[in-house]
Amino acid sequence: MIEIKNASFQYANSENSALNNISLSIGQGECVLLCGESGCGKTTVTRLLNGLIPHYYEGRMTGQILLNGMDIAKTELYKTARHVGSVFQNPRSQFFCVDTTSEVAFGCENMGMPERIVHQRVHDVSEKLHITPLLGRSIFNLSGGEKQKIACASVWAVNPGIFVLDEPTSNLDIDAIEDLKNTLLLWKSQGKTVIISEHRLYWLKDVCDRVIYIKKGQIGFDLPMEQFRLFSPQKISGLGLRTLSLKDLSLHPTGFHNDGTTLVLKNYNFSYKKTPALQISSLRLPVGEIIAVIGHNGAGKSTFSKCLCGLEKKFRGITCFDGVPYNRKKMLKKCYMVMQDVNHQLFCESVDDEVRLGMDEGNADNVSSVLKGLDLTELSSRHPMSLSGGQKQRVAIASAFLANKDILLFDEPTSGLDFSHMKQTSQLLRSLKGRKTVFVVTHDPELVLRCCTHVLHLEKGTEVEWYPLMEENKKRLIHFFLHEKE
Amino acid sequence: MQNGILQTRIENRSFVLDPRTKLILLITMSTFVLGGMGSESASFLTPCLCVLPLFLLTVSKKYKSAATYAGIYSAAYLTFALFGPHTSGCLHFLLLGAAGIITKLMPSLTMGIYVISTTTVSEFTASMQRLHLSEKLIIPLSVMFRFFPTVADEFASINAAMKMRGISFGGKNAGKMLEYRFIPLMTCSVKIGDELSAAALTRGLGGTVKRTNICRIGFHLQDMIMILLCAVPFGCLFLDACGAF
Numbered sequence: 001m002i003e004i005k006n007a008s009f010q011y012a013n014s015e016n017s018a019l020n021n022i023s024l025s026i027g028q029g030e031c032v033l034l035c036g037e038s039g040c041g042k043t044t045v046t047r048l049l050n051g052l053i054p055h056y057y058e059g060r061m062t063g064q065i066l067l068n069g070m071d072i073a074k075t076e077l078y079k080t081a082r083h084v085g086s087v088f089q090n091p092r093s094q095f096f097c098v099d100t101t102s103e104v105a106f107g108c109e110n111m112g113m114p115e116r117i118v119h120q121r122v123h124d125v126s127e128k129l130h131i132t133p134l135l136g137r138s139i140f141n142l143s144g145g146e147k148q149k150i151a152c153a154s155v156w157a158v159n160p161g162i163f164v165l166d167e168p169t170s171n172l173d174i175d176a177i178e179d180l181k182n183t184l185l186l187w188k189s190q191g192k193t194v195i196i197s198e199h200r201l202y203w204l205k206d207v208c209d210r211v212i213y214i215k216k217g218q219i220g221f222d223l224p225m226e227q228f229r230l231f232s233p234q235k236i237s238g239l240g241l242r243t244l245s246l247k248d249l250s251l252h253p254t255g256f257h258n259d260g261t262t263l264v265l266k267n268y269n270f271s272y273k274k275t276p277a278l279q280i281s282s283l284r285l286p287v288g289e290i291i292a293v294i295g296h297n298g299a300g301k302s303t304f305s306k307c308l309c310g311l312e313k314k315f316r317g318i319t320c321f322d323g324v325p326y327n328r329k330k331m332l333k334k335c336y337m338v339m340q341d342v343n344h345q346l347f348c349e350s351v352d353d354e355v356r357l358g359m360d361e362g363n364a365d366n367v368s369s370v371l372k373g374l375d376l377t378e379l380s381s382r383h384p385m386s387l388s389g390g391q392k393q394r395v396a397i398a399s400a401f402l403a404n405k406d407i408l409l410f411d412e413p414t415s416g417l418d419f420s421h422m423k424q425t426s427q428l429l430r431s432l433k434g435r436k437t438v439f440v441v442t443h444d445p446e447l448v449l450r451c452c453t454h455v456l457h458l459e460k461g462t463e464v465e466w467y468p469l470m471e472e473n474k475k476r477l478i479h480f481f482l483h484e485k486e
Numbered sequence: 487m488q489n490g491i492l493q494t495r496i497e498n499r500s501f502v503l504d505p506r507t508k509l510i511l512l513i514t515m516s517t518f519v520l521g522g523m524g525s526e527s528a529s530f531l532t533p534c535l536c537v538l539p540l541f542l543l544t545v546s547k548k549y550k551s552a553a554t555y556a557g558i559y560s561a562a563y564l565t566f567a568l569f570g571p572h573t574s575g576c577l578h579f580l581l582l583g584a585a586g587i588i589t590k591l592m593p594s595l596t597m598g599i600y601v602i603s604t605t606t607v608s609e610f611t612a613s614m615q616r617l618h619l620s621e622k623l624i625i626p627l628s629v630m631f632r633f634f635p636t637v638a639d640e641f642a643s644i645n646a647a648m649k650m651r652g653i654s655f656g657g658k659n660a661g662k663m664l665e666y667r668f669i670p671l672m673t674c675s676v677k678i679g680d681e682l683s684a685a686a687l688t689r690g691l692g693g694t695v696k697r698t699n700i701c702r703i704g705f706h707l708q709d710m711i712m713i714l715l716c717a718v719p720f721g722c723l724f725l726d727a728c729g730a731f
Contacts, residue, residue, distance in 0.1 A: 359650040385669070
């Protein structure tokens with residue numbers, strides 16, 4: 001039984017309060033979805049529940065959070081940890097150990113359980129989640145989905161009564177989401193309380209039984225899932241939420257650029273050690289369009305991206321752009337990848353310096369117009385690291401424009417974004433059509449339907465199909481994203 | 487997937503040493519090879535010690551690192567042995583210096599890489615606990631162990647981003663290489679460190695209860711051999727000090 005009484009919180013370095021007088025109670029065995037726009041305070045609610053607020057994140061807190069009568073603010077974190085298990089957004093940074101077995105055992109070890117019991121727990125949990133083959137491996141060799149499973153197992157091994165998940169699917173593909181859904185159903189069937197804060201809603205339709213919508217730090221509504229499910233798609237997007245049903249998504253036709261020039265990928269073969277990761281002998285793509293690159297985890301999407309951008313040193317393929325062949329080194333000059341974590345590619349002290357770094361000499365006069373076009377003029381003297389995620393993305397694009405890059409590749413540009421930010425990104429991508437050739441590697445069907453003109457479907461390192469995105473092809477795309485595990 | 491040299495690979499390990507043995511090996515290497523301690527009579531031991539990292543890397547199936555080490559070390563050694571006697575003056579000293587630094591530094595450095603890349607965080611904490619060190623020391627040290635490979639990972643992404651922007655040692659911005667690399671590295675490291683701590687705390691790290699550790703460590707035959715091997719130069723040093731020779 002969780003009881004939040006008149007809770008407010010303001011982070012130490014922020015001017016606005018993150019939560020404003022929230023009161024709610026969650027009964028045992030309930031499965032609650034927390035949703036809302038980015039920055040609405042749903043992550044803060046999860047932090048109140050697992051005790052990270054006020055024990056780890058500093059700020060001003062009022063009100064009370066009771067967990068079976070225990071005041072979390074007055075309980076040491078390691079004691080709360082016995083009752084509340086947390087799964088976080090980024091599987092990369094929530095592991096303490098470097099090998100999977102120790103990781104699953106980690107929570108139990110911290111409780112000081114006897115060795116025999118720890119082994120027993122690790123064994124049981126691994127059986128239930130079907131991860132026994134993953135034990136004894138290095139976490140650096142696991143996919144995002146596998147990492148998230150290990151994280152769930154590790155939390156479950158402690159056997160808490162309450163599970164708190166904070167945007168657990170941001171970095172997952174469709175299969176991994178399906179697996180996570182099954183894990184949640186398993187917890188639910190055991191009578192555990194599950195609280196999940198999430199942007200992607202479609203997979204939780206049949207999992208959660210209560211929906212709490214948070215707006216600007218207050219509870220907007222608190223409804224049973226049956227009622228929430230009846231909301232029209234317009235109403236859902238009006239609330240700033242992602243779609244509830246992939247089938248309801250509509251295509252936003254963008255028209256084709258279609259000037260007849262082509263991009264031909266020849267001899268796109270690449271292997272890691274002896275495992276082939278990419279095998280495309282020849283592929284003809286149009287220039288100036290926005291091409292979605294889809295496929296399951298391990299389909300070769302990231303190898304494809306690295307090879308296209310010339311980042312794989314041993315890659316020998318040739319790319320013909322409008323009939324002119326480019327080798328790997330030349331592609332490095334022609335291509336630019338906007339990474340999933342944009343922080344990796346911003347180096348300078350101001351936006352202005354940033355976009356001038358690596359700029360083509362002839363473009364010096366265009367700086368202000370490019371900045372204006374991307375709505376960055378007012379930010380030009382700011383430090384890139386002080387900007388929001390979307391602004392950082394635009395700075396990266398501006399630098400690509402000024403470096404005369406013809407091909408832009410976006411790696412998961414909308415992971416963890418809410419509806420309005422996703423829409424912004426899609427508009428940005430649409431504005432690039434005809435000026436650049438854009439590849440978008442993504443697991444987000446909403447984004448694809450909003451801005452892409454073509455779809456390239458990779459599987460096992462080779463192209464399965466490749467089609468222009470028109471009304472008659474929409475079904476093919478939705479089918480891929482709805483496809484149950486084979 | 488490509489692996490950094492610092493990332494611990496734990497799949498199909500055949501030759502496992504106790505972390506404490508590795509620590510002893512590291513100390514021995516740095517004392518006698520890097521530090522140049524040791525008596526005249528035991529000088530034959532130094533080359534033996536230099537072969538040790540090569541042996542250890544090979545049995546842990548890190549062939550590439552082993553080959554790199556063997557290549558650089560023998561190149562430095564042979565260059566001096568072949569050309570050293572025929573040069574004189576400034577060139578001679580330059581050669582002596584370069585070869586000396588490489589032959590002294592490489593073995594210990596390689597041993598360090600071996601230790602980090604073959605020890606898991608839990609093995610490390612387990613051995614520290616056996617040595618009865620305080621938790622206050624063990625936790626930060628183990629976080630560091632976890633942090634190195636992650637930072638190496640970040641570094642790889644940043645490098646890729648820099649290449650696409652045309653910033654390289656040969657390029658026009660070579661002077662600012664270091665700065666450009668460190669700004670994003672710092673931001674990402676701080677973020678990851680923050681998330682790592684939060685995740686570890688919600689899972690009960692830092693409580694007052696005594697932690698259990700399911701990781702099985704202990705001394706085996708191979709550890710005995712290694713420790714004996716390390717004992718030899720120390721023994722010689724001791725006898726030397728007592729004036730036995």
